[in-house]
Amino acid sequence: MSDITKNPINRREALRRTALLLGGAVSAPTILGFMGGCSANAKAEGFQLLNVDQAKLVTTVSDIIIPTTDTPGAAEVGVPTYIDDMVMNMWDEEGRMLFLTNLEDFDNRAKQELGTDFNDASLEQQTAFVNTEHDRVFGGDVNWDAPRPFIWQMKELTISGYFSTEVGMTQVLQYIQVPGRFDACLPFEEAGGKVWAFNM
Numbered sequence: 001m002s003d004i005t006k007n008p009i010n011r012r013e014a015l016r017r018t019a020l021l022l023g024g025a026v027s028a029p030t031i032l033g034f035m036g037g038c039s040a041n042a043k044a045e046g047f048q049l050l051n052v053d054q055a056k057l058v059t060t061v062s063d064i065i066i067p068t069t070d071t072p073g074a075a076e077v078g079v080p081t082y083i084d085d086m087v088m089n090m091w092d093e094e095g096r097m098l099f100l101t102n103l104e105d106f107d108n109r110a111k112q113e114l115g116t117d118f119n120d121a122s123l124e125q126q127t128a129f130v131n132t133e134h135d136r137v138f139g140g141d142v143n144w145d146a147p148r149p150f151i152w153q154m155k156e157l158t159i160s161g162y163f164s165t166e167v168g169m170t171q172v173l174q175y176i177q178v179p180g181r182f183d184a185c186l187p188f189e190e191a192g193g194k195v196w197a198f199n200m
Contacts (some may be wrong), residue, residue: 047081049088049096054103056119058083058154064130065158074158082161083154102150106133 047055062074062083074080087099110118113132114125121129133151148156 047084049100050084053117053119054100055080055084057103057107060119060123060126061130061151061154062158062161064127065155066162074162077162077165079158079161082164083157086157086161098147099150099153102148102153106150109133 050058059075059080062079066074066079068076087096091099107118110116110121110126110129113129114121118126118129130151133149134155137149137151
């Protein structure tokens with residue numbers, strides 16, 4: 001492992017940039033996991049915390065948040081197992097229980113709205129429901145002090161997990177491992193029109 005990879009200053013900068021992607025809404029458990037070196041891994045196998053149905057729901061929601069386009073989606077780069085690892089190993093017991101309770105509440109609301117479990121709904125129904133949940137949480141005045149609902153937790157975990165991967169950093173963001181000169185006043189378009197990746 002290189003010195004750059006182990007440097008906690010680089011992790012802090014990485015977290016800061018992830019926080020910017022999330023509008024500054026990164027929770028303490030995600031910060032701890034990110035600082036602790038958690039990253040998504042497409043080769044990771046199995047779930048430690050989530051059962052089969054929960055893992056399927058988390059996988060689907062993460063892929064709705066970051067779907068496959070001209071770049072791989074969240075599920076393809078290992079975000080679901082990253083989420084499971086973060087919640088299981090980096091969050092405290094209270095955080096884990098809140099996540100699982102929120103997941104169950106999310107599925108119960110889907111059942112009321114869609115007439116079926118989230119996992120049994122069509123992708124179109126699932127996507128519409130995720131968008132509805134997102135708008136319910138982020139569409140008006142956000143209560144930053146309230147416990148974070150499932151869609152909020154999933155959004156921050158999915159984005160932080162995705163941008164911890166090589167795909168997220170090199171295919172979605174602009175990436176130069178060793179940047180050249182510093183130019184503080186470069187117009188966004190001249191910089192390539194995308195947020196820069198961070199070296200971890």
